[in-house]
Amino acid sequence: MDETRGPKVTHKSFLYKTQLAWLENRSGTLSGEQKPSMRVSSPPEFKGEAGVWSPEELFVGAVDTCTMTTFLAFAKRLQIPLVSYSSVAEGVLEFSDGGYKFTKVILRPTILVSSPEAVEQARSTFHDAHGSCLITNSIHAEVVVEPSILVKT
């Protein structure tokens, strides 16, 4: 055994499954085990249906949600006095290198904390969470974050 090495850390793998069934035109039903099924479609500009989730929006929503849940995990561990977290996310789909792809996702979270001392801690924790988000780690698009950290008055 190499005594200079630390203990071996083993990491688990995880599987995530979804099911999909075509209904009509460019629309279908997306489902997952014990989850509410949702109608999905191409967005209207790609001849799909308005008012239902498109793969484009699921993609943007996945990035924003993963960033939030990662922040929530870190904030809890650090006991940051979090009051609220809301976010608006925007994905930019562009033609690049011969095909359409998301080149950028912009996240604009508004994070409310209960004490002025927590503002900088929340800001640095948010940037750590952004760097650790497993969806951000899985995509080519640049994820730009523009957080607003406010104190509840």
Add this chain to the structure above:
Amino acid sequence: MDETRGPKVTHKSFLYKTQLAWLENRSGTLSGEQKPSMRVSSPPEFKGEAGVWSPEELFVGAVDTCTMTTFLAFAKRLQIPLVSYSSVAEGVLEFSDGGYKFTKVILRPTILVSSPEAVEQARSTFHDAHGSCLITNSIHAEVVVEPSILVKT
């Protein structure tokens, strides 16, 4: 003007927006304009809630849905006699290069056509759609496809 060049093709850019609000623990509400809101959470293995959509599943579902809608667009243009399309997708989340990320997404669609002559056309069209899927183009994970093309008897 360079006469050796063909006509200039311009490609539009598109924006996709979502909103997110924290509710409690690792859960929140994901919404989009004129879309049904959905409860989202970390998956249970990351201290979240069972029975609701996680960013991991939204990511996998986005890949599968985009591949299907791209296939539907191509199949319609080529007048492939499509009877049904259903798919099961699986994303592999692994620790790699210092962080968790999706390293692979496996799509297993079952595509039913109404004539034996359409089988090979559906197969090659599915592979074209896979190559053109804008979500697949946007991610690092390898997307593996294992289609079953069947004739309705």
